[in-house]
Amino acid sequence: MLPILARVVPGVTLLTLSATPSLAAPAAPDTGSTAWILTSSALVLFMTLPGLALFYGGLVHARNVLSVLMQCFAICCIVSVLWAVCGYSLVFDGDGAWLGGLGKAFLAHLDPVRPATVLPETVFALYQMTFAVITPALIIGAFPERVAFPFVALFSALWMLVVYVPVAHWIWGGGWLAALGTMDFAGGIVVHTTAGVSALLLALMVGRRRGFPRRFSRRTAPA
Template identity: 65%
Template structure:
């Protein structure tokens, strides 16, 4: 795919930023790395990493009991380090190199060797693009931590996350973002409603079923120990999401501003929607509820942030809050599935909802960016539903297989005694908080 894109750029009069050919007559004009675009992508990369460390660690950590807080933070740290190594060795190459239209990429730029001075079709160095995409690869398996908190062994988490990245995230990212078969079908996913949230959400639901419920669930109330920590984590996720969505256009321009405005408006609408539903149903709006509503709105707008207008963003935020609230109740109360921190109900459902509705809300008559030439609302919806279904199915099947295989060597679940003691001490020999 890389060679195809570079050849296309040559036809329209572009080349790399440097080299002797650039100064010779008859050669295409050099493409110039834009310092503003590059600075923005580097900043956006830092913002997306902020979402995992410390955003997600605090958001999830506040929702568990005191004796398990450190284990959540450790898992987020461990996944970050592990994924970073896999990404630079083979992950980036498998997603963004090799021929388009296939199932997986190649190893042309393994170890980030041979990166171009600019990433094809952009004005940023390829190293900056690889860094930005690495932060997406980090947060995706980290999202699943919320499904197995308080009962999964650290060793199993690490090995499972590594294999899941290789066999779920990387292929799906290539299918949609790397020019794979879903991209050729016309599926759209601006910043990860399918690649990030659908894969993590569906996989989290599978793991929750395989791992089993926490002791006492659902009859025994298992309250969070730090609502303030969760709200602080949600605030960091909210700010970091500006890099997540605003950076995905790879330019610092009007489109980036629009994506960030849509992101913020959707999150605000979803938070208020969630708070209102809680008030009407339970008599009080909670901090945990508002924080969860924010995340639901952010997940829902993610695949469509640059494609819908302001009205579309408000609608996606409202529907994200409403539908994800219902999904939480359905998963936990109706089916009694202990997806402990609602990864599927919030991230999975929100991401799939936004990915499907973008086919409608991107219509220019509704204030959106408009459909590509030759594409109708119906055909775009078919492409979106095909991508959602294929990714959800692959995520479920592959996750079940990986979890089972890893569990043969590394037991998935801590013992009953270890769970009662808490994973902080039983898995890491430390306490998050020393109250004595």
């Protein structure tokens, strides 16, 4: 229940504030809202580590549990770095219809209080990063024990930049879908739809595990 609240309540709050042009940015951030967003960021991150890591680890052979745990941990590290380098800026900087700019690359030029909110922009960037982390991690459940670790790392990095960043800008960053009135409070489109469709296509390309679901093949390659 807490993870759900951590995604829905802050999302509704942030989108409501962003949709109110007349709301001037306060001189100082609101401490209560900032504390709640920080708590929500931790709860969303917990859904990836250890949440998804342990859940997907239970779907594989015992010898491959550590591999799945490492995949989730690596995705967390890779996406966090990419988000700081250019991801946040491409999503939330500028008002382009298809993609943002690089004015806030490497988290430079962040505002003390993000416009139209009561939050420090650093906290806002952290909160959004947790969603960027969990989205590619959701996909690894589509190919357990059937791909190598380098593929997971490379695919997750490219997918985050090519798929997640543009879609997040379209809706949460004020892109063309936001201009059409699209609202996504808890990531139903940005997170779950993009990850679900990508996981389905990737599972079809990689193929099923040998003998699954009747039995596990001993010849299944480690993930």
